[in-house]
Amino acid sequence: MNTLLRIITLNLAFLVGGVSVANAAFVDVTPVTAGSLIGLSGANGSLDVTYTPAWNAQVYFSNDANGDVSNQAAAAVQQTIETVFGLGTGSLILSGQVDDAGGGSSASYTATNAYNFLAVHFGQHELFFRFLNTVNVGGVFTITTNGQAAGLSNFRAYSGVNNVPLPAAVWLFGSAFAGLMGFSRKRTKVA
Numbered sequence: 001m002n003t004l005l006r007i008i009t010l011n012l013a014f015l016v017g018g019v020s021v022a023n024a025a026f027v028d029v030t031p032v033t034a035g036s037l038i039g040l041s042g043a044n045g046s047l048d049v050t051y052t053p054a055w056n057a058q059v060y061f062s063n064d065a066n067g068d069v070s071n072q073a074a075a076a077v078q079q080t081i082e083t084v085f086g087l088g089t090g091s092l093i094l095s096g097q098v099d100d101a102g103g104g105s106s107a108s109y110t111a112t113n114a115y116n117f118l119a120v121h122f123g124q125h126e127l128f129f130r131f132l133n134t135v136n137v138g139g140v141f142t143i144t145t146n147g148q149a150a151g152l153s154n155f156r157a158y159s160g161v162n163n164v165p166l167p168a169a170v171w172l173f174g175s176a177f178a179g180l181m182g183f184s185r186k187r188t189k190v191a
């Protein structure tokens with residue numbers, strides 16, 4: 001039901017003239033069709049964004065009206081992504097970055113390490129992608145902006161910190177140990 005409501009809301013927003021984020025923090029602009037964000041309300045007017053490949057992703061956008069990510073240091077961007085996506089502090093680690101994307105309207109990022117989250121900064125705008133599948137080493141993400149957008153300046157890629165699972169042997173040992181403790185306790189009471 002939530003997904004259906006979001007799709008209807010985004011379709012209505014696009015039909016009425018874009019997703020407005022004036023004086024707003026990050027707004028969920030996850031596209032109905034992966035690969036295209038049309039009619040975003042940018043700092044200097046409307047802008048369109050396309051990206052390839054069209055990986056399924058949750059996408060957040062900010063026109064930085066409130067200085068949402070004015071500090072472009074990797075740690076500051078990481079903290080903002082964790083907040084926007086509702087992750088715990090320290091949930092992400094930096095997987096890679098490009099500090100000079102060339103300033104043009106099109107740029108690419110090639111994964112040097114696997115990642116799930118990507119921050120793209122251009123002018124006063126910021127896009128955060130949370131990919132449903134891990135982008136593997138060598139995966140190339142290309143983004144193009146049209147309209148009233150400044151040049152693409154940097155990429156920051158992050159991966160989620162995975163909890164190391166305990167092997168099944170540990171759980172079996174734990175239950176066996178608890179059983180032995182219970183058995184020895186019972187033996188002591190009988191004696």
